[in-house]
Amino acid sequence: RKEVEQDPGPFNVPEGATVAFNCTYSNSASQSFFWYRQDCRKEPKLLMSVYSSGNEDGRFTAQLNRASQYISLLIRDSKLSDSATYLCVVNSNDYKLSFGAGTTVTVRA
Amino acid sequence: DGGITQSPKYLFRKEGQNVTLSCEQNLNHDAMYWYRQDPGQGLRLIYYSQIVNDFQKGDIAEGYSVSREKKESFPLTVTSAQKNPTAFYLCASSIDPSREAFFGQGTRLTVV
Numbered sequence: 001r002k003e004v005e006q007d008p009g010p011f012n013v014p015e016g017a018t019v020a021f022n023c024t025y026s027n028s029a030s031q032s033f034f035w036y037r038q039d040c041r042k043e044p045k046l047l048m049s050v051y052s053s054g055n056e057d058g059r060f061t062a063q064l065n066r067a068s069q070y071i072s073l074l075i076r077d078s079k080l081s082d083s084a085t086y087l088c089v090v091n092s093n094d095y096k097l098s099f100g101a102g103t104t105v106t107v108r109a
Numbered sequence: 110d111g112g113i114t115q116s117p118k119y120l121f122r123k124e125g126q127n128v129t130l131s132c133e134q135n136l137n138h139d140a141m142y143w144y145r146q147d148p149g150q151g152l153r154l155i156y157y158s159q160i161v162n163d164f165q166k167g168d169i170a171e172g173y174s175v176s177r178e179k180k181e182s183f184p185l186t187v188t189s190a191q192k193n194p195t196a197f198y199l200c201a202s203s204i205d206p207s208r209e210a211f212f213g214q215g216t217r218l219t220v221v
Contacts, residue, residue, distance in 0.1 A: 091207050095159060
């Protein structure tokens, strides 16, 4: 079983729509959780950290469910510029960040 | 500006040749990492270093070597023993291993 699994998508949504997707992780001892954004042929960039109580940054909301071992990302009022691959990242032990393969989101005009 | 600098951006390697990818950071981060990304796949950890003069193998270290002689620098050598080196290589650093990592712009290596 992979340490971090994501639905690869693609999620194809119109501008202004809400899109949400999840990521599951296998190590119940994981402590740190992040969402990164990666544009085509570019480096990943930190979108947001995910806290136990859930957190929001503008149009983006992240949730953590430790009991079911998943994290989620919700994007409201989608913009064309939100088109990217979103990587779920979990700190699975003291030294290693484990990356999911990514969920592709395409926002159409 | 603080950040991580990787060079070169594109690199072409002939069969049987060793090549070295540069990674420099001025964020004063202790931890540094090398990842490899293949098309449609997630990032896989090659090597990591938590402190100067110390580094550890990641999940796919075979055919690669690193050094960490200075806090700011963590070069990666792709040796001829790496049979399928064509990939996108990403260097990252973090203030400590449990925290978010920040990435350089990557080096795209192609075997010709």
